[in-house]
Amino acid sequence: MTLRGRTALVTGGGGPLGRAFALALAGAGARVVLTGRSERAPAEAAARVTERGGAARTAVCDVADPASVARLAAELVDEDVSLLVNNAGVAGPVRPLVDIEPDEWDEVFAVNVRGVYLMCRAFLPRMIAAGRGDIVNVASVSGKRPLLNRTPYTASKMALLGLTRTLAGEAGPHGVSVNSLSPGPVRGPRMDRNFRLTAELTGCSVQEAERDFASRAALGRLVEEDEVARALLAMLAMPGLCGADIDLSAGMIAPA
Structure with a gap:
């Protein structure tokens, strides 16, 4: 499979998984744009890409902030973004629900769900106009099985699965595939x-x-980071994949 000639936008590009995605996408020929709340971590990941002969640039964006996402869209107006990987996310608190503060709950949903909505809202119209594109939302196996003391995170990832399936129905008729990738513990x-x-x-x-x-x-x-990155490439190599969720959890949802 080759992604030559395509531009991939990866949110949360400064984290370990974002870096793995960037290296894999660039290795398949894509030009990669990495975003993060600050430029330092995405810049380090971009440097890794260019060291290996790939093409990468960075941009600062808080995916939970509509104004920040709008600025990103304006900054990338000359980039033909046909591949969006919504990887930005926060883990949230590890405590029983009754001990979690409302602002902690809201922060998790702001990044993990609202951020995906805002990014899709900003970049999907370009894909629809072009008649092609791929959106991959990084969910989690935790959205499909209980994970004690992690209610904000699991609830946000389950919401992301619903967002993915519904958006696939809206975008698919326009040639845009929307899927989710659910890693287990990486x-x-x-x-x-x-x-x-x-x-x-x-x-x-x-x-x-x-x-x-x-x-x-x-x-x-x-699960290892490079395994998740390879799963992303495998998904992009399946043109009929739309509205699907790919589980990569080493069998985490298998019955005990």
């Missing part, structure tokens, strides 16, 4: 943070928290 800083918080909450060790979590997957392990 090895990296975010999961390390969650294991530490779980350990503090339950009194177990960080290692025990990780082992317990990984044991819920059929393969008994976490």
Whole structure:
């Protein structure tokens, strides 16, 4: 598969998964635009892309802020963005629902759901006008199974699945495919943070928290960043895929 001649916009481009997406997309020939709330982290990821011979640029954007998204759309008016990867997200608090403050809840939904809505609202019209495009929303296996003490996150990811399926019905007739990619626990800083918080909450060790979590997957392990990036490329290589959710969780939703 080649993405040569296409421009891919990746939100949350400064994080580990955003960097993995950027490297994979650029490796397939796409020009990549990486966004983040600040320019430093996306710039580091863009540098990795260019070091490998790819084409990348960065832009600052807070996906939860309509004005910031509008500025991004204006900044990229000369870019033919035909591929949007909504990867920006926050993990939110790790506590029982009754101990979560309303502003904490709102922050999770602002980024994880409102941000996807705003980005699609800004860039989908261009794809519809061109008669082609792909939108991939990064959801989570946590939107399809219980994850104790993580209600804002799981609720936001379940909302994202509904957004994806409905938008696919709206955009598909115009030649634009909308799908979601639901990773399971991806090895990296975010999961390390969650294991530490779980350990503090339950009194177990960080290692025990990780082992317990990984044991819920059929393969008994976490998913690697490059595996998720390869799954993204596989989705883009399936032109008939629309309104689908791809589970990449090492069997996390498999029955125990």
